Structure formats: structure tokens, C-alpha cells
Amino acid sequence: MATILEESGFNPDADLKVVGTNPVKHDGLDKVLGRAKFGADVYLPGMLYGKIVRSPHAHAKIKSIDISEAKKLPGVKAVITGADFPEIPQGSGWGDMSRTTIAREKVLFDGHPVAAIAAISEQVAKRACKLIKVEYDVLPHVIEVEDAIAKDAPILHDYMRTKGDEDAPDVPTNICEKMVSKIGDIDSGFASADFIVENDFDSKPMHQGYIEPQGCIADYSQDGLVELWTCTQAPFVYRDRLSAILKIDAAKINVQQSELGGGFGGKTGFYAEPLAIVLSKKASAPVKMTLTRTEVFRGTGPVSGTKSRIKMGCKRNGKIVAAEAELYFQTGPYTGSMYFNAPNAMFTRYDLPNIYIEAYEVVSNRPKVNSFRAPCVPQIVFGVEGLIDDMAKKVGMDPIDFRLKNAATEGHTTIYGDTWGPVGFVETLEAAKTTEHYRTPIKSGEGRGISCGFWFNRGGETASTMTLAPDGTVTISTGTADVAGSRISIAMMAAEELGIDVDKVRVKMSDTNSLGFNRVTAGSRTTFSVGMVVVDNARKCIGELCRRAANEWGVAEEEVKFENGEVKPASSNVGDFAPMSIGDITSKTTMTDGAIVSSSSMNVTGAGPGFGVHIVDVKVDEGTGRVDVLRWTVIQDAGKAIHPLQVEGQLQGAAIQGMGWALNEEYIYTQEGQLDNPGFLDYRMPVASDVPMVDCKIVEVPNPLHPFGLRGVGEVPVVPTMAAVGNAITAAIGIRPTSLPMSPPKLLDLIEKRDTLYP
Amino acid sequence: MAKAHVTTTVNGDEYEFLCEPQQSLVNVLRDELRLSGTKEGCSTGDCGACSVMMDDRLVCSCLVLAVETEGKHIETIEGMGTAENLHPLQRRFLEINGLQCGICTPGILVAAKALLKKNPNPTETEIRFWLAGNLCRCTGYDKIIRSVQAAAEDLRKDKSNGNHS
Ligand code: FES
Ligand code: FES
Numbered sequence: 001m002a003t004i005l006e007e008s009g010f011n012p013d014a015d016l017k018v019v020g021t022n023p024v025k026h027d028g029l030d031k032v033l034g035r036a037k038f039g040a041d042v043y044l045p046g047m048l049y050g051k052i053v054r055s056p057h058a059h060a061k062i063k064s065i066d067i068s069e070a071k072k073l074p075g076v077k078a079v080i081t082g083a084d085f086p087e088i089p090q091g092s093g094w095g096d097m098s099r100t101t102i103a104r105e106k107v108l109f110d111g112h113p114v115a116a117i118a119a120i121s122e123q124v125a126k127r128a129c130k131l132i133k134v135e136y137d138v139l140p141h142v143i144e145v146e147d148a149i150a151k152d153a154p155i156l157h158d159y160m161r162t163k164g165d166e167d168a169p170d171v172p173t174n175i176c177e178k179m180v181s182k183i184g185d186i187d188s189g190f191a192s193a194d195f196i197v198e199n200d201f202d203s204k205p206m207h208q209g210y211i212e213p214q215g216c217i218a219d220y221s222q223d224g225l226v227e228l229w230t231c232t233q234a235p236f237v238y239r240d241r242l243s244a245i246l247k248i249d250a251a252k253i254n255v256q257q258s259e260l261g262g263g264f265g266g267k268t269g270f271y272a273e274p275l276a277i278v279l280s281k282k283a284s285a286p287v288k289m290t291l292t293r294t295e296v297f298r299g300t301g302p303v304s305g306t307k308s309r310i311k312m313g314c315k316r317n318g319k320i321v322a323a324e325a326e327l328y329f330q331t332g333p334y335t336g337s338m339y340f341n342a343p344n345a346m347f348t349r350y351d352l353p354n355i356y357i358e359a360y361e362v363v364s365n366r367p368k369v370n371s372f373r374a375p376c377v378p379q380i381v382f383g384v385e386g387l388i389d390d391m392a393k394k395v396g397m398d399p400i401d402f403r404l405k406n407a408a409t410e411g412h413t414t415i416y417g418d419t420w421g422p423v424g425f426v427e428t429l430e431a432a433k434t435t436e437h438y439r440t441p442i443k444s445g446e447g448r449g450i451s452c453g454f455w456f457n458r459g460g461e462t463a464s465t466m467t468l469a470p471d472g473t474v475t476i477s478t479g480t481a482d483v484a485g486s487r488i489s490i491a492m493m494a495a496e497e498l499g500i501d502v503d504k505v506r507v508k509m510s511d512t513n514s515l516g517f518n519r520v521t522a523g524s525r526t527t528f529s530v531g532m533v534v535v536d537n538a539r540k541c542i543g544e545l546c547r548r549a550a551n552e553w554g555v556a557e558e559e560v561k562f563e564n565g566e567v568k569p570a571s572s573n574v575g576d577f578a579p580m581s582i583g584d585i586t587s588k589t590t591m592t593d594g595a596i597v598s599s600s601s602m603n604v605t606g607a608g609p610g611f612g613v614h615i616v617d618v619k620v621d622e623g624t625g626r627v628d629v630l631r632w633t634v635i636q637d638a639g640k641a642i643h644p645l646q647v648e649g650q651l652q653g654a655a656i657q658g659m660g661w662a663l664n665e666e667y668i669y670t671q672e673g674q675l676d677n678p679g680f681l682d683y684r685m686p687v688a689s690d691v692p693m694v695d696c697k698i699v700e701v702p703n704p705l706h707p708f709g710l711r712g713v714g715e716v717p718v719v720p721t722m723a724a725v726g727n728a729i730t731a732a733i734g735i736r737p738t739s740l741p742m743s744p745p746k747l748l749d750l751i752e753k754r755d756t757l758y759p
Numbered sequence: 760m761a762k763a764h765v766t767t768t769v770n771g772d773e774y775e776f777l778c779e780p781q782q783s784l785v786n787v788l789r790d791e792l793r794l795s796g797t798k799e800g801c802s803t804g805d806c807g808a809c810s811v812m813m814d815d816r817l818v819c820s821c822l823v824l825a826v827e828t829e830g831k832h833i834e835t836i837e838g839m840g841t842a843e844n845l846h847p848l849q850r851r852f853l854e855i856n857g858l859q860c861g862i863c864t865p866g867i868l869v870a871a872k873a874l875l876k877k878n879p880n881p882t883e884t885e886i887r888f889w890l891a892g893n894l895c896r897c898t899g900y901d902k903i904i905r906s907v908q909a910a911a912e913d914l915r916k917d918k919s920n921g922n923h924s
Contacts, residue, residue, distance in 0.1 A: 028853045032849040035837075211895065212798070212800065293802060653898050679805065690891075693905075
């Protein structure tokens with residue numbers, strides 16, 4: 001079967017008019033003027049303010065909740081607790097989701113919501129929160145993975161047994177799932193190795209750190225319709241989940257996404273939204289809820305902290321022959337960490353004959369984790385790419401050459417069973433070698449690190465509509481979210497296909513009532529998948545434009561063609577007709593068959609794997625353990641960069657997020673299981689003065705299953721980051737850090753250890 | 760609780776409002792005056808999303824009490840430019856892609872404008888340290904710094920061409 005690229009005659013070197021340029025994004029103007037409306041920026045008549053009462057305990061039975069005093073406070077319009085939510089059994093997916101929103105039997109983490117209030121002002125709502133009396137029976141808690149899996153650990157759920165582990169005894173456990181993945185025969189693999197490297201690694205949870213705290217406004221009308229305005233990466237998923245846990249028909253819930261002030265995966269699941277809806281129903285008024293930063297840290301999903309042991313072996317010639325891993329992932333109080341991404345992605349990009357991986361997902365008294373760019377992968381790749389560097393050193397090879405020697409290429413069959421088409425890993429590594437950065441020798445006292453990453457990239461359910469206005473301009477409605485500029489990329493692809501100026505196209509983020517289901521905007525799927533449906537929209541509209549023109553000219557449809565935004569006779573034999581622009585045809589729809597619209601809905605497949613290489617230079621102050629990142633270059637295969645500046649932005653942003661995760665960011669808990677650093681002062685994200693410019697080199701190995709050849713770009717660039725920094729630090733100080741974040745106290749300990757080991 | 764009556768000037772217009780004594784300026788700007796261009800990312804002075812000018816001084820409006828603004832002159836992002844008459848910073852942020860999600864952008868623009876007023880020719884390091892109080896999680900700061908550099912150059916050129924606006 002011909003690929004879509006062959007069908008469309010795609011030629012990456014052809015003179016694309018729009019794709020590959022950098023127009024100003026259409027949503028940009030409102031954003032620099034302060035007019036863009038984010039989650040917290042909408043105000044409705046009669047609106048109330050909602051606030052949440054949260055548990056101060058990590059693990060406790062709720063004995064009673066007394067809301068009577070709060071209800072009496074003037075200005076309070078509604079008070080709700082878990083009892084106001086439909087009963088759904090514990091241990092089921094919906095039951096867990098409902099209980100993450102608001103606790104029932106027990107509170108399971110510091111910050112777990114137990115009640116919520118709607119009042120006429122934020123100040124009154126805050127005062128009312130203090131009047132709610134909750135009686136707790138405090139239970140022993142557990143925070144770290146090793147404590148949660150220890151014998152006699154406090155158990156979070158009596159009903160929990162390990163899914164995927166037939167040998168597990170029938171007793172309660174904190175291990176929710178086990179997954180085993182393998183290729184070949186691991187024992188004979190290691191038996192044939194000349195060098196074996198092995199280490200234990202660990203990482204702490206970090207937070208997505210979006211600057212916009214969650215904000216929403218819910219309006220439950222008297223006739224049972226719900227209007228929800230919220231900042232989300234997943235309006236349709238929110239609708240369907242709200243429908244399930246609140247037992248309201250999906251058709252009666254309309255979710256309209258706001259501008260999104262950052263998500264990075266953290267806004268793929270809701271928090272305050274169900275509470276706002278129930279409050280609105282009870283108070284019979286719109287309810288606005290915005291989380292404080294403290295609530296964002298305590299109550300919304302960080303990423304999984306991990307523990308792992310990884311072992312790899314290679315031949316003297318640099319060929320890797322075996323890789324083994326045992327991985328543990330925190331998930332918070334309920335399953336759902338997407339830990340399975342790690343075994344599927346950790347070694348994928350190398351062609352390894354023998355692999356054995358055991359992965360475990362573990363509950364503990366922490367907030368429920370949420371997605372973050374390439375969920376569960378970067379913190380494990382930290383270990384893998386560290387060991388790869390150790391092996392390269394042992395065999396005496398350049399780190400890029402060592403990776404090239406093992407790089408997977410077209411036709412590779414992965415551990416998850418896919419066989420790849422054209423992929424650009426080798427090209428990306430080769431491009432890294434030619435960068436000015438890599439060719440410039442490192443100064444003495446500094447360290448340079450290399451690391452690589454892979455991400456599957458995703459497709460999935462995607463729907464859109466295209467409407468041609470009488471003047472020939474085009475509106476597109478999409479149901480995905482715009483997390484950082486996808487609207488302009490979508491408009492560009494449509495403009496390219498329609499042969500018109502990108503300014504004649506506008507993309508609107510639709511509400512859920514107006515469009516078919518769209519999967520969450522995550523997994524680097526959006527520009528790819530929406531590109532597919534929008535090109536389909538455009539081709540359908542072009543077909544209709546041709547039909548109308550042929551009718552007008554009284555010729556057969558095959559006798560006209562669409563070229564550069566115009567319908568014209570297919571050849572001079574057809575007749576002497578002046579070409580008609582889109583507007584020439586759409587201005588006459590009153591006389592023809594009505595407006596030209598097209599709708600497209602697909603379960604998109606064909607996402608092309610993405611690869612990146614990062615090069616990082618650091619300097620470590622051996623007196624304080626402080627790391628200065630001096631230079632950073634990202635090389636990545638984008639398939640085709642639709643809007644190169646936006647692609648660069650993705651690469652640069654991911655690099656610096658990974659730098660924070662590598663050096664500073666972590667969740668710190670007190671002995672009592674309370675989060676000790678729920679603010680930006682103590683949870684230290686990189687600021688402008690911490691970081692260098694980030695140079696980018698975009699490689700383009702087209703994905704043959706996309707009309708413009710593109711691959712997703714958002715996840716890949718975070719995958720190699722911590723390993724790149726770790727390898728650079730190792731090069732600088734001569735001993736390998738294995739624990740994230742590589743914060744000054746840890747590096748000082750390591751330097752001391754080095755000095756005793758090798759005085 | 761008794762509310763205070765405050766009169767203040769925002770972007771050249773006089774406003775009167777009532778507020779509780781503990782209400783922050785960002786809270787009043789947004790919830791009372793409905794000037795929601797100023798963002799609230801942390802309420803503790805750590806993210807800079809709420810940056811505004813108060814009597815020509817750059818402040819975090821989450822750390823200013825609304826009652827303190829009596830008789831003061833406040834400038835917010837809403838007063839910085841219009842679509843037809845963008846400030847060079849706004850223009851350069853658009854062109855260079857100095858914004859991705861855009862939630863940090865109002866605060867960064869206000870802060871950067873304050874920098875360029877004080878120091879029309881800042882080095883990269885000076886820009887980075889001046890903006891160290893403005894968190895951005897999307898961009899990695901690269902294109903923000905480049906946008907500020909480009910706008911600084913525009914403003915310097917404007918000035919040498921005798922345009923002192
Ligand atoms: S909201 Fe004021 S500094 Fe963050
Ligand atoms: S552009 Fe999103 S936080 Fe700066």
C-alpha cells in the first residue's frame with residue numbers, strides 16, 4: 001500500500017510555501033497584550049468562589065466531618081464532602097478517581113481534599129474552610145518505595161493484590177502491578193559479555209511546574225446541563241471522566257478549554273473540576289475555583305519517584321549483548337503512573353539481542369502522580385545512558401561512536417513488538433558529531449556529557465471540522481488543546497494543503513459539544529494527529545470546490561483540478577475558463593449547494609518514533625557541590641518541522657525542565673509525611689540566570705505515514721536530559737552520581753567518597 | 760469585616776474600589792477591577808507572573824496590599840501597547856517566539872520594560888539576572904532573552920533616531 005507521503009507526492013525538498021516557515025502565532029497577540037483568557041480569567045454573573053479543605057495527615061481514617069458551623073457563616077452558599085458524590089466501589093478505576101478528587105473512608109496523602117465550600121467571596125470561603133471540623137484517626141504512613149514494599153509496611157488498601165504477578169501471595173500489598181518484558185536469553189547474553197556494568201539508581205518526584213495553577217468555572221444549570229470552563233489538556237477526557245464519577249450523561253456536560261498556561265502532562269487529569277460542579281449544583285450558581293501554588297504542589301500530580309537496578313554487558317568491540325533492569329515506580333495512593341512506558345522505552349533506540357526487565361508500580365502516601373513529558377522514562381534513562389557511557393569508556397570508544405555501533409535502524413523490532421519504518425536515530429547521532437559544540441574541545445576542569453532518548457510518539461482519536469466562509473477564509477475547529485502553539489502549526493498545514501495564505505486560516509479550540517471525541521493532548525500526538533485530520537478536511541473541501549466549479553462550467557469533475565488555491569481546467573482541451581479561487585466559489589454558495597464544510601474523525605495511526613541527542617558541558621564547584629551548566633545543544637529528528645521556531649521552543653523548554661530535575665527539583669517530606677517544600681522558594685525550578693542558551697539542530701528524516709512527514713517533538717527532548725547532565729558531571733568529577741536530583745549535598749558526599757576511594 | 764475605600768490610578772485611569780485590608784493588589788486588579796492580564800502563579804513573590812509597576816518601581820503585585828496603592832500609579836500589561844501600537848518588546852516576543860503558553864508573558868514583559876528603562880543596553884547576563892524573578896516553565900528562557908535583546912536594540916535605534924516615546 002502506498003504511504004500517504006507517496007500518495008501526496010511529498011518531497012521534503014520541494015518548495016513548500018507555508019510549512020517550514022515561522023509565521024507569528026495567531027494566539028500570540030492576545031497573549032502579549034494581556035487579553036488571552038486562561039483558566040482563572042473568566043468571571044460570570046452571580047459567580048461564587050470555591051475553596052477546598054485538605055487533609056493535614058498523610059494517612060488517616062476519617063471519623064467524622066462537621067460542616068454545621070461553616071454552613072452558618074453568612075455568605076456561604078454550599079458545603080460538600082465525599083458524601084455528596086455518587087457511591088462507586090473502592091479499588092475500581094472510577095472509584096479511585098472519585099476518591100482522588102475527594103476522600104471517603106480514608107485520607108491517603110497530605111493535601112487530600114476532604115470538603116469544599118462555595119461562598120460569595122474568596123475571603124468568606126477561606127474563613128468558612130477553617131470552620132469545618134474533621135476528626136481523624138491517624139494511621140502509620142509510608143512515603144518511600146523501599147518502605148512501601150518492606151515487610152510489615154503500613155498498607156494503603158486492604159483489597160490490593162499485585163496485578164500481573166501470579167506468584168504473589170493472597171495478602172494485602174502496596175505493589176499494584178508487576179510487568180515483565182524480555183527479548184532473547186539474558187543469561188547467555190551476559191555470559192558472552194566482555195564487560196559488565198551495573199548500578200543502583202534512584203530519583204525523586206518532580207512537579208510539572210506549570211506557571212498557571214489549575215483554574216476553572218463550573219455552571220450547573222437548573223435543567224441539569226453542566227458548562228465547564230477550564231485549563232485542560234484533555235477536554236473530552238475530562239467530560240467522559242466527569243460523566244462517569246458524577247453519573248451525569250456525557251451529552252449534558254460541555255467542557256470548553258481555556259488558554260492553557262502550561263501543562264506538560266499535569267493537566268491531563270482533573271482536580272477541582274468535579275468539586276466545582278457539585279458545589280454549583282448545590283448552590284445553584286456558577287462556581288469558580290483556582291488552586292493556590294501550595295495546593296498545586298500538595299494536591300496535584302508530580303511525576304513518579306523511582307528506584308532501579310540496571311545492568312548491561314558488551315563485547316570488546318562495543319556491541320551491547322545484554323541489558324537487565326529491576327524498576328520501581330511511585331504512583332501515589334492509586335495505580336495509574338504509566339510505569340509501563342519505562343520498560344518499553346528505556347533501551348529502545350539500541351539494537352539489543354537480550355533484555356530482561358521487571359517493573360513494579362507501588363502505592364504510597366503521596367499525591368497521585370500525573371503525566372509529565374515521556375511519563376516514567378527520563379528518570380530511568382538517567383541510569384541507562386550513564387551505564388552506556390561507562391561501557392564506552394571501558395571499551396575505549398567515543399561515546400557517540402559507541403551509540404552509533406548499537407543504534408537501531410529501519411526494520412528494527414522493538415521490545416513492545418512494533419517493527420519500525422524509516423527512523424532517524426543514526427542521522428541524529430551523526431548530526432550531533434558535526435555540531436560545533438561537539439567538535440570544540442572541552443576546557444580543563446569542565447565535563448561534557450552526551451545522552452540519547454527515544455519516544456514512541458502517539459496518534460489516537462482525533463476529530464476536526466473545516467468551514468469555508470463566503471469570502472474564502474477558513475475556520476477549523478479542533479478538540480485537542482493548544483499546549484504551546486499547535487494552532488499555528490495546524491493552520492499552516494491547512495494553508496499549505498489549500499494553497500492559501502496562513503493568515504486566511506483560523507483554528508479554534510472547540511468545546512466538547514461541538515465535535516467528536518479527541519484523545520488527550522499528550523504523548524507528542526497533537527500536531528501529528530491533527531495534521532492528519534486537517535489535511536483530510538482540506539482534501540474533502542477541495543473535492544467539493546472542484547465539483548462546484550465543474551458544475552458551473554458544465555464539465556465533468558475529472559476535467560478540473562485544484563492548484564495553488566484555485567480550481568482550474570485540468571487541460572486546455574476542457575475549455576477556456578478563468579481559474580476560480582476558493583472565495584470565488586464560496587461567495588456563490590447561496591446559488592449552489594450551501595456552505596462548504598467538512599468533518600473528519602480518525603483513530604490516527606502511523607506516528608513515527610522520535611530520537612534526540614543532547615550535549616551538555618558543566619563545571620562543578622568541588623567546594624560547594626554546585627553545578628554550573630555552561631553549554632547545551634539539542635539535536636533531534638522532527639521528521640519535518642512545520643514551524644521550526646516552535647519546534648526549537650519545545651526542545652529548549654524540555655532541556656531546561658530536565659536540568660531542573662537533574663540538579664534541584666524534588667519533593668521533600670517531613671517525618672509526619674507532610675510535604676515540606678510546597679512553594680517555588682523551596683521547590684527550586686531553573687530561573688533565567690541559572691541556564692545557558694540552548695542551541696538546537698533539527699534533523700528531518702520524514703515520517704512516511706504523515707502528509708508532511710512530521711514526527712511528534714514534545715516528549716523526546718526531556719528524555720536524555722538528566723543523563724546528559726549526569727554524564728557531564730561524571731566527566732567533571734571522575735565519579736558517577738546515581739541519585740536524582742544531583743544536588744550540592746549529594747555531590748559533596750560523592751566528591752568525598754571519590755577522595756577516599758582514589759586518594 | 761469593614762472594607763477600605765481606595766483610590767488609585769491604573770494605566771492612567773482613576774479607579775475606586777473597596778477591599779479587605781489583607782487583600783493583595785493582584786487580587787484586586789483581577790477580581791475587583793477585572794484586569795486579568797496580570798497573572799497569579801504563586802502569591803508568594805516567587806514567580807513574577809504578577810509583576811506590575813507601582814510609581815515606576817517594579818513590584819510583585821501579590822506582595823503589595825491593595826490598600827497600599829492609595830494615590831499610587833499602577834501600570835499593568837494592559838497599559839503597555841495595543842495591536843496597532845505594540846511596544847517593541849511585545850513585537851519581538853511575537854516574532855522570536857519568546858512566548859509559548861503565554862502565562863508568564865505579561866509579567867516578563869512588564870519586568871523587561873522596567874529593565875530597559877533603567878539599562879537600555881543590558882548584557883545577556885544582566886537580562887538573565889534581572890529576569891531571575893520571573894519563572895517560565897515552557898521556553899527554557901532562550902527565546903525570551905533573545906526577544907529582550909532584540910527589543911533593546913530597537914529601542915536604542917528609536918532613541919538615536921530622535922523618537923523619544
Ligand atoms: S504571583 Fe506574585 S510572584 Fe508569583
Ligand atoms: S511561556 Fe509558558 S510559562 Fe513561559
